[in-house]
Amino acid sequence: MYFVANWKMYGNLSSLNTLDKVIRFSKSKEIKGGRLIYCPPNTLISSFAKKFNNCQIGIGGQNCHESKDYGAHTGHVNSRMLKNIGAHFVIIGHSENRKQGESDKLINLKIKSALEAKLKVIFCIGETLSEKRKKKTRSILSKQIKIGLKNIKNKSNIFIAYEPVWAIGSGIIPKSYDLFKTIEFIKSKFRDKLPKVLYGGSVNPENITNLKKINNIDGFLIGGASQSAKKFIDIVKKTYS
Numbered sequence: 326m327y328f329v330a331n332w333k334m335y336g337n338l339s340s341l342n343t344l345d346k347v348i349r350f351s352k353s354k355e356i357k358g359g360r361l362i363y364c365p366p367n368t369l370i371s372s373f374a375k376k377f378n379n380c381q382i383g384i385g386g387q388n389c390h391e392s393k394d395y396g397a398h399t400g401h402v403n404s405r406m407l408k409n410i411g412a413h414f415v416i417i418g419h420s421e422n423r424k425q426g427e428s429d430k431l432i433n434l435k436i437k438s439a440l441e442a443k444l445k446v447i448f449c450i451g452e453t454l455s456e457k458r459k460k461k462t463r464s465i466l467s468k469q470i471k472i473g474l475k476n477i478k479n480k481s482n483i484f485i486a487y488e489p490v491w492a493i494g495s496g497i498i499p500k501s502y503d504l505f506k507t508i509e510f511i512k513s514k515f516r517d518k519l520p521k522v523l524y525g526g527s528v529n530p531e532n533i534t535n536l537k538k539i540n541n542i543d544g545f546l547i548g549g550a551s552q553s554a555k556k557f558i559d560i561v562k563k564t565y566s
């Protein structure tokens with residue numbers, strides 16, 4: 326199982342101290358089969374990479390520019406730059422960026438450039454509350470997958486993160502059966518090799534006991550709770566207990 330910490334726009338150099346606990350945990354037997362990945366803001370990626378030297382914790386960025394080339398794009402960072410400072414993963418298509426106008430087409434270009442830079446991609450998809458109410462979840466997910474992954478033949482380095490927008494930061498999670506069916510639907514979109522599908526949206530040490538029972542989920546993309554080393558570790562421990 327994968328446990329991805331998305332720190333969003335939180336954290337500074339002093340946050341590095343909180344990682345000691347997680348590093349110790351990652352080297353202990355308690356980690357079982359858990360794979361930990363941290364996606365801090367870009368300002369902290371190299372420091373995290375240094376800190377995680379000698380342990381099995383992966384590092385990723387939270388977004389990247391679509392161009393694989395360097396260029397005059399003020400305020401942006403491309404996938405090569407992320408790779409260069411020690412990232413192995415990048416989150417692409419997060420709803421917080423889609424909300425800012427990131428289209429499926431742009432997401433497709435970003436994914437292609439990230440794969441070219443040899444990063445693994447955590448590709449976020451999910452419906453909004455109004456789309457859910459209009460029973461459009463499946464058509465939205467199909468469209469996001471179809472355009473987002475257009476002309477990408479080798480999908481072996483792509484993880485899908487299903488994050489219903491209404492579940493992010495709200496404390497509300499989907500009903501277990503609905504979530505199982507949605508993940509099954511997402512996997513049905515892939516013919517040969519099934520992608521790993523993660524769930525994200527208000528995952529915490531309390532609701533993980535129910536979420537872990539949904540047996541087609543391959544891991545979790547965790548926002549708020551991942552900023553606390555204790556909560557993050559608790560989520561992993563409870564998944565395996």
Ligand SMILES: O=C(CO)COP(=O)(O)O
Binds near residue numbers: 331488493494548
């Ligand atoms: O957006 C998320 C992870 O990418 C989920 O955030 P929360 O866990 O804070 O709901």
